[in-house]
Amino acid sequence: MIKNIWSKDFPQIKGNNIYLDTAATSLKPKSVIEAINHYYGDLSSNIHRGMYEAAVESTQLYEETREVVAKFINARDDEVIYTRGTTSSLNLVAFSYGLDNLKVGDEIIVSELEHHSSLLPWQKIAEKTGAVLKFVALDKFGRITVDAFKKIISKKTKVVALTYVSNVMGYITPMKEIIEVAHKYNSVVVVDAAQAVQHLAIDVVDLDCDFLAFSGHKMLGPTGIGILYGKANLLNDMEPFEYGGDMNEDVGKETSTWKRGPQKFEAGTMPIASVLGLKESIKYIQKIGFKKIHDYITNLHRYTIEQFKIIDGLTLYNPLSDTGIISFNLENVPSHDAITYFAEKQIAIRAGQHCAKLICDWLGIYSCLRASIYIYNTKKEIDIFISVIKESIEYFNKLGF
Amino acid sequence: MIKNIWSKDFPQIKGNNIYLDTAATSLKPKSVIEAINHYYGDLSSNIHRGMYEAAVESTQLYEETREVVAKFINARDDEVIYTRGTTSSLNLVAFSYGLDNLKVGDEIIVSELEHHSSLLPWQKIAEKTGAVLKFVALDKFGRITVDAFKKIISKKTKVVALTYVSNVMGYITPMKEIIEVAHKYNSVVVVDAAQAVQHLAIDVVDLDCDFLAFSGHKMLGPTGIGILYGKANLLNDMEPFEYGGDMNEDVGKETSTWKRGPQKFEAGTMPIASVLGLKESIKYIQKIGFKKIHDYITNLHRYTIEQFKIIDGLTLYNPLSDTGIISFNLENVPSHDAITYFAEKQIAIRAGQHCAKLICDWLGIYSCLRASIYIYNTKKEIDIFISVIKESIEYFNKLGF
């Protein structure tokens, strides 16, 4: 396979495999794998409490990563919390901030574009507190618009939890404008940036979001690590989500006190190796720069969509996608039948509901195929992908679908 | 340094470094590092929802690991939940089982030997539910005994949360007998096995515990992965702890339903690489066998303690330790002064309260030094350790401590 200048850094790309499943999890550059190996192979030490060399280096790398993450999103170091992933980050906000600040009749605005990880914690909090979930109406393309948002927000709105980029439709939510409106109503805004952070430069000061969550594994980093950004004044007033080693200031038999800042939320031994790997994934993205990433993906995406449009027997659900995410179905072919064909041809795409059942309901489908493009994909790969789509349509037609 | 038959498998052991800090985190054998590299370097795919080869292999390895963990502790596959670590496992039990099953006046038995991760979740649950924390009295050596346990348990006891092996004192709690008594009172028993699982064969059927928690990183495995074992009938009745992708059966706008079994508790993308590494760490331990591990560590521990006893100017807190954990202080030298000396001599031991402040209070100390021995340590290393202790005593004496 002809590689581009970036794909050579990704050892997973080999043979005739074509990886179009970055929205599920991204590939990892060598530098990330090396950082993990350095931790396991050379250091393998716990942090914060050791004084020997490996412990000191581990601690330094761990805290340096926090600074790197903070700079990456223009936050302060003490506003960056390590978690297990986006899902944990969003649960933390819901069960710490949400549970303590919502009451009967309050409203929480979400959307049918939400990933289950951005919807279900709030559904549970609504059930527990008596608050009400409100769904912002999507426009005819399935997008969240500022206008629709203005129509649904009210003085009762206490929390707005929205996805920055939908993992099925690939739309970028006009988050900055929405946050501006939400703040006029004194509502707190929680941004699910799991699909945004690898595609666009995020500046939490400019955005003025209250919380923002993302995962390492979707942005060229390791599994098992996520970030929760939260405004310092909000974090300071919040209860911990998990209790245990290292997050306490003083422990007594009956009562205890907690540390301030992110440490209050980091109980027990954290995923140290994954933290250290995350630093390298961010550095890799920064080295390329978001302008280049955006231009490259936009070009390749446009190229793909042009060809999609002229294929007979295919339904494309998001021709206006703002990112590399393409959702579609072969006509009359259930997605789980179709996907098997692509798997046989060594093309990695995904079938199903993509943990976003409400948008499938909205589209009126049970499931769909999703291909997602990232920087290590090439025009040549897209050409093969397109020809396999055509083949597959013929194949399933012949079978009688 | 002269290596033993195991230490050659641990690439972290090199030069003149002596690692005596396994109780904080263990070193990792090559096979664990290779499994992680195989995931990141070759597979790098999300699980459960992909049909291409790498996704299928990742999913298979992920679920095989569950079987390996289950066999390791003689549980059923559907009783093994992946978590971020012991701390998360214990929080899950407290905030799902505990919060829903405790009420004003109920009693929770804990001990002053508990790691903060086994104490603080229950302290919080007591605060939230009005239940009362009860501390089982320790014997004069600081041990939990069946007799003392019988004295404190009552019909009000609903939960018993105890450490199987103390991370400061190294004692093995007579857990089987305690569980037998607890069950007579219909109390549920939560075992913190973070320091036990690498030292003794655990059979959850024989032990009859209701929940059991441990971490990968202390048993030769990766960071960011832990296990919660729970009896199937208890798990089935419990609410999830985190909500999100993959743990639900059906999602609606207002209400949703959850999967059964461990999947109910595994929300969002799990630490896949760490899960795959954990499998290899268990296989490594099983290949050696617990009898050999126990005999080797017991011998080396006894050898160390014999010499400790004849050193002047040293206080040993746990001469009866059942494992490789040794806690001590240099007389009149704060542990953080002492530890710096050992660090300079490339000996990795730890100083502080070890996330177990109550046992420090019980011992009447602010902090102590802790050395912990595991299979990759050698007699030669202990000899050097002992001579550095002697040197250090002289050094600090001369300084005027």
Added chain:
Amino acid sequence: MSGLDNLYREVIMEHYKNPRNKGLIEDSKYKLFRIKNPSCGDDITIQTYAEDGIIKDCRQMGHGCSISMASASILTEIMVGKKVEEAKEIAETYLNMIANKEFNKDIDLEEATVFSGVKDFPARIKCASIAWVAFKDTLE
């Protein structure tokens, strides 16, 4: 691509396009079990009516991929008239066969043998088993 052809046998496609015993019956003598597979969107309900240890009727309803739909259809055809114990054994054998586990070759799986190709597609085993697992549950 012989593997794929082996998966999509003619019989399977025939059942997918002309499902047998489709539609549920409102009658309390029928036992019902529903299984959803949220990751792929499969949703299958099986209904069984057994009397005197004999399966008198078996119905199915739902949506999903061709493999799950066809396996539900074939299931209902095979099971009618079987003794409950026999039916359980057949279901067990079938589930082992598609999962590439050891299975009792002496048990006649009748038309369900067309699903033998599934074992080469680990990710499709769930599709082929969902109706049969639901069926077993209707017999509990």
Added chain:
Amino acid sequence: MSGLDNLYREVIMEHYKNPRNKGLIEDSKYKLFRIKNPSCGDDITIQTYAEDGIIKDCRQMGHGCSISMASASILTEIMVGKKVEEAKEIAETYLNMIANKEFNKDIDLEEATVFSGVKDFPARIKCASIAWVAFKDTLE
């Protein structure tokens, strides 16, 4: 082991063994701040009494390692008589010096310069800073 000798200077040991200004005063004109470092067990309280922009008295109390105890003792000696603004500047400079960051060499750290060896022991920076951070907080 010259690094260690450089850490444990005689002056430090002298202050550790004979701490100055130890013990708190019950008087509301004193501002108090307490910091605990739970991982090592350090626990330090600093009390400051400032009037007309001048620090009139500074007290300390607590327990911990020699570095943290001595740095508290030396702190209290240095600060008495200083202008509040000057004191803040000294504290800032000291904290930068021990953390191995850039610091203003024109500021006279007086006896506190004996802690310059700390910068080679990253894990001890916290020990040497805890009293000084608490002190800064008493001035807020």
